[in-house]
Amino acid sequence: MKVLMHLCHHKLLTLLPRTLSRACRRNHHCTLQPSHSVHVLSKPVTLTPLVSRLFQPSNLREGQEGGDMTCRSQRLMLQAGLIHPSNPGCFYYLPAALRSMEKLVRLIDEEMQAIGGQKVDMPALCGAELWKRSGRWELMGKEMFRLRDRHDIDYCLGPTHEEAVTELLASQSTLSYRQLPLLLYQVTRKFRDEQKPKFGLLRGREFYMKDMYSFDISEEAALHTYQSVCHAYGRLLDRLGLKWVQVQADTGNIGGTLSHEFHLPADVGEDRLLMCGNCGFSANFETVEPGQADCPQCHTALLMESKGIEVGHTFYLGKKYSQVFNATFTNAQNKPAVAEMGCFGLGVTRILAASIEVLSSEDSICWPRLLAPYQVCILPPKKGSKANEAMHLAEELLQSLGTSLPNLKGEVVLDDRTQLTIGKRLKDANRLGYPYVVVVGQKAMEEQPVFEVVCQQNSTDSKTRRDGRELCFEEPLERRIRVTWTRVYSNYTIRRSNGSGG
Numbered sequence: 001m002k003v004l005m006h007l008c009h010h011k012l013l014t015l016l017p018r019t020l021s022r023a024c025r026r027n028h029h030c031t032l033q034p035s036h037s038v039h040v041l042s043k044p045v046t047l048t049p050l051v052s053r054l055f056q057p058s059n060l061r062e063g064q065e066g067g068d069m070t071c072r073s074q075r076l077m078l079q080a081g082l083i084h085p086s087n088p089g090c091f092y093y094l095p096a097a098l099r100s101m102e103k104l105v106r107l108i109d110e111e112m113q114a115i116g117g118q119k120v121d122m123p124a125l126c127g128a129e130l131w132k133r134s135g136r137w138e139l140m141g142k143e144m145f146r147l148r149d150r151h152d153i154d155y156c157l158g159p160t161h162e163e164a165v166t167e168l169l170a171s172q173s174t175l176s177y178r179q180l181p182l183l184l185y186q187v188t189r190k191f192r193d194e195q196k197p198k199f200g201l202l203r204g205r206e207f208y209m210k211d212m213y214s215f216d217i218s219e220e221a222a223l224h225t226y227q228s229v230c231h232a233y234g235r236l237l238d239r240l241g242l243k244w245v246q247v248q249a250d251t252g253n254i255g256g257t258l259s260h261e262f263h264l265p266a267d268v269g270e271d272r273l274l275m276c277g278n279c280g281f282s283a284n285f286e287t288v289e290p291g292q293a294d295c296p297q298c299h300t301a302l303l304m305e306s307k308g309i310e311v312g313h314t315f316y317l318g319k320k321y322s323q324v325f326n327a328t329f330t331n332a333q334n335k336p337a338v339a340e341m342g343c344f345g346l347g348v349t350r351i352l353a354a355s356i357e358v359l360s361s362e363d364s365i366c367w368p369r370l371l372a373p374y375q376v377c378i379l380p381p382k383k384g385s386k387a388n389e390a391m392h393l394a395e396e397l398l399q400s401l402g403t404s405l406p407n408l409k410g411e412v413v414l415d416d417r418t419q420l421t422i423g424k425r426l427k428d429a430n431r432l433g434y435p436y437v438v439v440v441g442q443k444a445m446e447e448q449p450v451f452e453v454v455c456q457q458n459s460t461d462s463k464t465r466r467d468g469r470e471l472c473f474e475e476p477l478e479r480r481i482r483v484t485w486t487r488v489y490s491n492y493t494i495r496r497s498n499g500s501g502g
Contacts, residue, residue: 048398049374049413051425055095056081056432071268073357074200076365080432089197089205093349096373096432101208101352103371105187107239108210108346111232117183117212122164124189128154130163134324139253145191157191160254162321162343165213169339170327177217177331180339181225185212187348199268201353202309208348215339217331219318222340226258226316229344233262233312236346240368242355245308247273248283251315254343258316263308264354271310274303309354310347317341365433366456375411376401377434379425381441383418391418394440396491430456 047053077083082097093101109119128146131137137156145157158164165184169175175182190209197204212229216222230246237244242264249261261284263273272285278301285305288296295301321327322339331337347354352371359366367373380394394414402409413434415425422439429437439452 048395049410051377051413051415051428052417054413057084057094071199071202071357072360072362073202073353076356076360076431077200077353080365083201087205089194089203091201091204097352099373100367100371101348104348104352105210107236107370108187108348111236112183112185112210112212115183115228115232116181117185120184120186121188122158122161122168122186124158124191126156126158126161126164128156130167131156134163134321136163136253142195143193145193159190159192160343160345161186161211162213162254162317162341163325166321166325166327166341169215169322170325175329177329177337180215180217180329181221182215183212183225183229185210185344199353201349202268202357203270204349207350210346210348212344214342214344215322215327215329216342217329217337217340219340222316222318222342223258226314226342229342230260230314233314233344233346237262237264237311240351240355240370242358242368244311245273245275245282247275247308248287249313250284250286254313254315254317255320256315256317256342260314261308261310262312262314263310264358265306266309266354266358267307268357269307269309271308273306273308275306276301276303309350309357311351311354312344312346314344315342317343360433364430364456367433367435369435372433372435374413374434375408376413376436376438377429377432378412378414378438378440379422379429380414380416380418382421384442390440390442391416397438397440426454429454 077097078085080096081094082100084092084094086092113119128137131140140156140159144159146154147156148154168184169182187208187210189206190211191206194203194205201207214222214225214229216225234244234246245263245265247261247263249259251257251259261271263269263271265273273282274285274288275282276295276298279295279298281295281297281303288303293302295303318340319338320341322341327339327341328336329339355368355371356365359368369375378394378398380391398412398414401412415429417425422441426437426439433456435456437454437456439454441450441452443450443452
């Protein structure tokens with residue numbers, strides 16, 4: 001039997017290439033390949049990012065009013081095709097917005113893991129029993145999405161996960177004090193039944209949030225972890241180049257004895273912030289005694305009021321949840337002890353929208369440099385007598401930037417819509433907010449070729465000759481791109497002198 005199977009297998013391998021060959025000849029769309037290619041895995045093909053291929057529908061025409069949109073970020077994100085409205089308070093995140101959000105999540109991962117955070121993923125569907133044990137099933141009120149399954153068991157769509165993560169820890173009977181502090185975090189969708197969603201991603205019913213939960217051996221250790229997370233939040237916002245303020249806050253329905261909010265100052269913000277210019281005291285208006293005008297800390301200056309967009313919130317919880325769910329560990333005396341807890345939230349989609357809100361102009365997006373969907377957009381000239389040569393030069397520049405500068409791999413896009421003028425495409429580029437736009441116009445084909453580089457971050461532009469002078473990229477990226485451009489043009493001139501064209 002084994003001999004017969006071996007002969008059949010050998011015969012099949014002999015006939016299969018012939019059969020495929022005859023089938024290919026009958027179908028002109030099929031390309032005949034050598035028989036050995038059946039066993040070879042082809043390498044993945046990397047497509048050049050082209051603006052014409054990007055799924056980026058414009059939801060609002062230029063000059064069209066945004067209806068009930070009352071904030072800049074919502075209008076700009078709709079106009080640029082970053083988001084698309086679905087149900088009230090819910091949005092489709094389109095490719096460019098998702099690229100930015102993934103970059104933000106990577107930065108958050110870096111900061112959380114730098115302080116010992118471990119990433120998990122908890123169920124969005126949470127049983128009511130846990131929430132009833134903590135007393136928050138009724139406390140949350142109408143803002144919680146509730147549902148009942150076919151077995152008449154109540155659930156909710158998690159707006160936060162204190163109960164779930166504490167139950168998870170309580171299920172571990174062998175946890176030792178040597179394993180603490182333990183910091184577990186996730187980046188997931190959250191749900192809140194807002195009565196009136198508004199401001200686009202700033203206040204929605206479904207949103208992305210980073211929530212971290214800490215477990216410590218003592219109050220002192222828990223407060224140290226609390227400060228560590230607060231510092232990590234500050235570093236993240238600094239890396240994004242955002243102006244922020246940390247204020248004392250109310251603990252609300254989360255609970256605990258200590259809380260701070262992280263705000264981006266903005267007129268569209270819904271929170272009233274009080275700050276002292278003398279001693280640095282800052283607090284949410286909700287935490288200050290009604291009618292109090294002087295600073296409760298230094299008592300020598302008046303409090304100044306401003307508005308802010310909350311992007312982060314931290315809580316020291318103590319034993320509020322760990323006591324209820326019996327989340328314990330074995331201490332140094334080999335006895336069970338209840339863990340001290342903290343919880344820490346960051347609004348991922350809110351940071352995305354808030355940064356656009358505070359950095360952008362009325363008609364164009366300005367991203368934090370690290371979050372821009374693409375770093376560089378190259379614009380070849382409109383179709384014309386020299387368009388083909390310039391297009392080849394632009395394409396070669398795109399490929400060379402990705403090859404010679406690894407940090408720009410996948411970050412350079414070519415606006416190949418050459419049926420449009422450079423002015424029109426430059427306006428589109430401004431609207432989306434590429435940090436750098438390289439214009440390869442007709443002057444790039446002259447004896448002394450000139451590239452125009454528009455720096456969106458500071459609204460400046462410069463003319464750059466073949467040696468790359470006056471390029472507005474910061475060092476050392478400037479030098480490396482200068483070398484890239486010089487090499488691209490040199491190769492082009494050699495080919496042209498040899499008569500091989502563009």
